Amino acid sequence: MAGIKDVAKIAHVGVGTVSRVINNSGYTSEETREKVEKAMQQLRYTPNELARNLYRKRTGIIAVLVPDVGHPFFAQVVKYVEIELNRYGYKTMICNTTQKDNNELEYLQMLERRMVDGVITGVHSLDIHEYLQIEKPIVALDRYIGNTIPVVSVDHKKGGQLAAEEMLRTGSRIIIQFQGASKVESPSLDRHIEFEKIMTEHGITVYSYEMEWNRLDTNYSAELVNKAYMDHPEADGVFGTDLLALEYMKKALIEGKKVPEDLKVICYDGTYITNVVYPEVTVIRQPIEELAKESVRLMNNMINGKLYEIRIISLQPELIRRRSTQCD
Amino acid sequence: MAGIKDVAKIAHVGVGTVSRVINNSGYTSEETREKVEKAMQQLRYTPNELARNLYRKRTGIIAVLVPDVGHPFFAQVVKYVEIELNRYGYKTMICNTTQKDNNELEYLQMLERRMVDGVITGVHSLDIHEYLQIEKPIVALDRYIGNTIPVVSVDHKKGGQLAAEEMLRTGSRIIIQFQGASKVESPSLDRHIEFEKIMTEHGITVYSYEMEWNRLDTNYSAELVNKAYMDHPEADGVFGTDLLALEYMKKALIEGKKVPEDLKVICYDGTYITNVVYPEVTVIRQPIEELAKESVRLMNNMINGKLYEIRIISLQPELIRRRSTQCD
C-alpha cells in the first residue's frame, strides 16, 4: 500500500507538503499542489485513517448499545440515532447486549481503548458501578446511571397517564398490563406505576405481568401472553408494549373476542408494526426521533467539551387514538 | 492519559517488556510481570487500541450496509450479522443508506482508509462499478456485484415457487403482487418473476406493483397499498413482503373482506411482525440467520486469506402455512 512517503518521493516533495495538500492546511503553491495530486492519483493513494486517528486521538465512532437491534423499538432507535450521528459526522457501531452480558462491559472498555469516542447506551444489564468508573462521553437512553451521566428519557409517567385516561374513557374494568422486570430501575417503569395507580384509584383491577429484560424472543412473549390470557380471560383491556399488546390482542381474537367491543387495546411505543394490524390500534407513541436527536446532540456536546444538560430531558409521548379503544 | 512509556518508567523496565506482559508474548519472568501489572494498575493503564491497530493494519470492524435498519427484515439481518460477527471477534458498524445515496460510497471508502476490515452490503443503490474498484473484503447479501465479489443469497426462485403453489392450492384467481423496482437487478426479483410465471401458466391473473427501493417509509407503502386495492378490489389473493402484504390485508379487512374466505395472504420474509397479526398469516420465511452466518463466514475467510466461494450460496426459504391461506 502506498503511503505518504511514496507520494512525497514521486512528487519530489517532503512529507509535510503532501500532508498539507491533503488537508488543505498551511501554505502550498499551486504548482506543488498539482504535482502532489498527480502523484496521489498515480499511486492510488488513500490516507490511512488509523494513523490520522492515532494522532488526533479520536475515531469518530460512537457505540450504540441496545438489548436487541431486531426488536422494533430498538431498531427504530438505532435507525434514528445512526441518521443523527451521521449528520454530525460520526459513524455508528452497534452492539446487541442480549446474547452475552459482558458485551456491554466490552464496549465500555472500547471507550477506554479509544476505539470509540462515545457510548450511547439503551441497555440495562450492567451494574451502574461499571459506568461510573469511566470518565468518557456516555449518554444513557431512558436509564438513570448515577449523577454524572446524562440521560435522555421520555416522560413515561405522562405516557402512563395518557394510557390510563384513555382506558378509563373506554370503561374497561379489568386490565392486563405487561411491563419490564421491576427489579431493573428504569424510567419506563414509571408508566406502569402511574397507569396502575390511576386505574386503581378509579376502582379498576389491573393485573401486571412482568417480562424479563433480555428475553425478547418470540416464544417467551407468546408464553407470557398465553398465561396472562388464561389467568384472566375476563379481562376487557390490555396495555403493554407493541409486541406484547398485539400478541395479546391476537390471542383474544383467536379466542373469539371482538376488539374493541370485548377488549380495548393500547400499545406503548407505537412503532410501525402497529400500522399493519387490524383492527387499528390506539398507541402511545414514543418520540423516538427526538430521543435520538437529543442523545446525539448531548453526545456531541460532551465530546466537544461544550455545556450539556446532565439530567433527564423529558420528551413527551403522544396518544394516537384509533379503533381499538373506540367505545360504541 | 498514561501510556506504555509511563508504565515502563514506573515499573523500571523497558517498553518492550511491558508490551510482552500485556500481550503474553515472548519471555517474561514472574517477578517482572508482577511489577508491570502493579504499575499498570497504579496508572489505570489501558492500551490504546488505535496505536495497536495502526501497527497491525486492522481494526476488527466490519461495516454492514442496509437500506434501513428500522425495517423489520433488515433489522433482523443486522441483528444476526452482529451476533455472528461478534462470535468471530469483530465489531459491527452500521450504515443506513436510504437517506443519502453517497453514504454507501463513503463506507466503501472507509475500507480503503482502513477504518474497517470489510463490508457486508445489503443495499442496491450504488453503481456496481464502484465496488469493482476495491480490492478489499466485500460480501454482498442478495445482490450480484460482478464476478469477483461473493454473494450470499436466498433461493428466491424457490420462494416464488412455494408461494405460487400455495396460492394455486387455495384456488385464488386474481392476485396482487408487491415487488421491488425491477430496474434494480436483485436476486429477490426472481421470486416475483417465478411466482408470476407459474400463476400465469395456470391462467391466474397477477397484478404487480413495484415499490421503489429506498422508500421504506410508512406513508409511501400505505399509498401504494391503497392504490393497489382500489385498482382491483376484486382481487382474492395477495403476495408481498411482510409489511406490504399485511398492510394490504389490513386494508381489505377494513373494507369488510374476510381472510381467508375472500382473500388469501402470503407474506414474504416472515419476520416477527407476522406473529402478531390476526388472522395468522402464511409466510415464506427467509433464512435470515443462515444468511447472516454464511456472510460472516465468507467475510472471515476473505479477511484471513482462506478459500471462499465466490458465487451464490443459495439458502432455502420455507413455507409456513397458517390461517390466511386456509381453504374451507
Place this chain on the structure above:
DNA sequence: TTCAAATATGGAACCCGTTCCATATTGAGC
C-alpha cells in the same frame, strides 16, 4: 566444567500520518 539452548530484558525501528520548527524565497511598503 563447558557450552549451547532457553530465558529475560532494553531499546531502536517501525506503522503512517500530523504538526511544528527551521530555513528559504518572494513581495510589498518605505
Place this chain on the structure above:
DNA sequence: GCTCAATATGGAACGGGTTCCATATTTGAA
C-alpha cells in the same frame, strides 16, 4: 535597497503501541 511579513517547503518529532535485534543471564545436558 532594505526590512518585515507572507508564502513555501523539508524534515524531525510525535502519537502509542509492536516487533526485532542485541545483549545478558540462567539452565540443563554432556
